[in-house]
Amino acid sequence: MGKKAVSIDTKKGIILLRDTGMCQHEISRKLNVSRTCVRQTIRKFNELHTTATKPGAGRPFKMTRRQKRTIKLQQFRDDTLSLNDLVRYAQASLNLNISRQTVSSILREFDLVS
Numbered sequence: 138m139g140k141k142a143v144s145i146d147t148k149k150g151i152i153l154l155r156d157t158g159m160c161q162h163e164i165s166r167k168l169n170v171s172r173t174c175v176r177q178t179i180r181k182f183n184e185l186h187t188t189a190t191k192p193g194a195g196r197p198f199k200m201t202r203r204q205k206r207t208i209k210l211q212q213f214r215d216d217t218l219s220l221n222d223l224v225r226y227a228q229a230s231l232n233l234n235i236s237r238q239t240v241s242s243i244l245r246e247f248d249l250v251s
Contacts, residue, residue, distance in 0.1 A: 143174055148188035151178045199239075204231050208240065209247045220251045 147168055154164045161179070165172045182188060204227075211226055212218060218226075220237040227233045227240065244251055 143170060143178070145188055145190075148178050148182075151175055152182050152188060155179055199235065200233060200243075204233065205243050205246070207231060208243055209249065212244060212249055212251060218251060223251060 147170060150168055151164055151170070151174075154167065155161075159167075161172055161175045164170075165175045168175075178188065207230075208223055208227060211223060220240050223240045223244075224235060224237055227235050241251065
C-alpha cells in the first residue's frame, strides 16, 4: 500500500478534534484517515507546532542550472561531441565528476542528443 497525501485542512481538523478531547480512533473514523496518520499528525504538531508539510527529502542536486546550461552550450558549439567528451569537459572545465547517464539526461532536458 502506498501513502496517500493528506491535505492541510484534514490535518488541521485532526488537531481541532484532538483539542476537543476526541480520541485518535474516533478522529480516524470521523475524518476517514488511518490511525497512523492521526497519530503522526498529532506527534508532528506537538514537536513542530505546525501542520505544514516539510519540503521533500532526497539527495540535493549535484549540478546547478548554470552548469547544465554550460554543458548544453558546449553541445551546441560542437554537435559532434560524444557523451564521453562532454563528461571530460565537465570534469576539466566545471570540476564536476558526473557520469555519462547524467550528461545524457541533461541533454534530454534540453531536447538534445549526443
